[in-house]
Amino acid sequence: MCNLPGENELISSIVGNTKGITLIEVKKKLVKEYHRLEKKNMARERAFKVNTERAKGGQGKRPG
Secondary structure, rough: OOOOOOHHHOOOOOHHOOOOOHHHHHHHHHHHHHHHHHHHHHHHHHHHHHHHHHHHOOOOOOOO
């Protein structure tokens, strides 16, 4: 499993570090990780938008 391409690193990590894991459990972990990354990316995008607006001379909006 260690020879898989980068996009499969998470799958390899989950399967390699867990004994007796089912496919459904792997899928649940992948969905959980996906949502965590989406939340992180959304926060980053909001911060970038605020900083961009401020740099253009706008007041910017506080996220939240």
